[in-house]
Amino acid sequence: MSQGILLFAHDSEELRYGVMAIWMSERIAMHLNKPVSIVTDQFTLDNLKNLSVDPTKYFDKIIIKEFDVAQSRRLDGEYIPFKNLDRSDAYDLTPYDETLILDTDISISSDRLNLVWDNAEDVLISNDCIDLFGRKHNEFDFLKDHGIKFHWATEFYFRKSELAEEFFKKCKYIRDNYFWYSVLYGMPNYPVRNDHIWSIAIHELDYPFAKIPRNLRYSIASDNIQKLTEEQIVVCGLVDKKFRVTNIKNQDIHLMNKFELVILASIESEVLL
Numbered sequence: 001m002s003q004g005i006l007l008f009a010h011d012s013e014e015l016r017y018g019v020m021a022i023w024m025s026e027r028i029a030m031h032l033n034k035p036v037s038i039v040t041d042q043f044t045l046d047n048l049k050n051l052s053v054d055p056t057k058y059f060d061k062i063i064i065k066e067f068d069v070a071q072s073r074r075l076d077g078e079y080i081p082f083k084n085l086d087r088s089d090a091y092d093l094t095p096y097d098e099t100l101i102l103d104t105d106i107s108i109s110s111d112r113l114n115l116v117w118d119n120a121e122d123v124l125i126s127n128d129c130i131d132l133f134g135r136k137h138n139e140f141d142f143l144k145d146h147g148i149k150f151h152w153a154t155e156f157y158f159r160k161s162e163l164a165e166e167f168f169k170k171c172k173y174i175r176d177n178y179f180w181y182s183v184l185y186g187m188p189n190y191p192v193r194n195d196h197i198w199s200i201a202i203h204e205l206d207y208p209f210a211k212i213p214r215n216l217r218y219s220i221a222s223d224n225i226q227k228l229t230e231e232q233i234v235v236c237g238l239v240d241k242k243f244r245v246t247n248i249k250n251q252d253i254h255l256m257n258k259f260e261l262v263i264l265a266s267i268e269s270e271v272l273l
Contacts, residue, residue, distance in 0.1 A: 001097035001159070003117050004035040004060060006090060009104050010067060010083035011044040016262050016273065018044040019051070020104035023265035025058040027108035030230065034100075034114075035060035039086055039093055041067060051271055061095045071191040087153060087194045088175045091160075091168035101156045105261055107253045109231055112214050116157040121210040122164050124157035125202060129216040132246050132253070133239045137220070143196055144186050148203045152216060153194035154254055163207070170201040218254035225257055228264040 005028055009021035018040065025036045038059045045062070048055050055062055070081040086093070090101055100116055102108075116124055127149065129140055140150050158164035174181050174197045181200055182189035202209060219225070219235050226245070227234035233248045233255075255261050266273045 002095070003098040004037055004094075004096040005032070005100045005102055006037050006039065006094050006096070007102060007104055008039045008084065008087055009044055010041050010065075011047050012070065012081045012083070014080045015082070015258055016047060016266075017104055018048045018053075018055075019262055019266050019269070019271055019273070020258070022048070022053060022055075022058050022271060023269045024102065024104050024106070024108065026269055027230075028102075031108050031111050032114055035096075037061035037063060037095055039063045039065050039090075041065060041083070051273065053271055063093050063095075065089070065093070073191050082191075084194060085175060085192060088168060088171035088197060090156075091158070091165055098159045099157070101153070101158075103154045103254065105255050105258055106154065107228065107233055107255055109233070109250050110252055112252060113155070113212075115213045119157065119159070119210075122159050122161040123167060123209055124212045125198070125209045126152040126155050126212045126216055128211065128214075129218055132217060132219045132223070132235055132248065133237045133244055135220075135237075135239060140218075143199055147185060147187070148199060150195065151199045151202050153198040154216065155212060156198070157212060167201055167205060170205060171197050174200050214252075216254055217248075217251060219256060221256040221258070223257055225255060225260045225264060228261075228268060230268075 007021045007024060009017040011018050021038050028036050036059055045055055065086045067083040070083045072079045072081045142150055178192045179189045187196060223235050223237040226236055231250055233253055236243055236245045
């Protein structure tokens with residue numbers, strides 16, 4: 001059976017997700033040694049080519065998915081457009097029998113995720129997470145106070161199967177009827193969040209999904225990424241109104257400060273922005 005990793009990367013004028021995908025593919029080659037395919041659009045590919053980057057050197061398959069409409073969200077004090085509504089199409093888009101979906105802002109520094117392959121389970125979900133500084137973020141526990149449990153779409157494993165196909169059919173239905181679901185579950189109706197789509201699908205299918213065998217460690221968008229190398233990450237964050245610094249080695253970290261990550265990823269990948 002074929003095994004591979006699927007990334008989704010759609011540039012905006014403000015953020016180069018394609019650069020992060022190049023960086024991710026290099027990290028994956030070093031630590032996971034699996035083929036990587038990318039779902040992207042022509043605008044992102046053209047941006048990479050303008051940076052003298054040949055995407056075919058980094059990706060097993062390049063899958064074009066164009067968008068007519070972009071969403072926006074608040075990052076670093078301003079509203080930034082982004083395109084993320086194709087993740088629910090992953091079952092139809094993946095070229096692999098076994099697929100690991102990953103966000104492009106995960107710093108892969110270990111082989112831990114290789115534990116998912118050849119799994120007895122058709123689907124593995126992610127909901128156990130740890131803030132780098134031990135801070136509490138209620139939004140990553142439940143969709144709202146006393147609401148349903150939060151699950152991450154940041155990393156997700158599935159094999160081609162009836163269960164996985166049913167899951168993604170449910171995700172697409174929730175995505176296409178997101179306003180109604182926002183009323184039903186008492187959550188904001190904009191922007192459409194893949195994490196919330198995943199959470200609702202998992203809740204409504206009411207199946208005992210197994211978990212990816214690790215906790216997802218993360219750093220929030222307001223944290224400062226001070227150093228990023230193949231093995232080491234140094235992050236500065238605000239904890240109880242005081243700045244703290246943590247030094248992480250040989251662990252995978254979900255880094256939400258995308259503005260700084262794009263710059264550091266381009267330096268590490270030697271892509272000149």
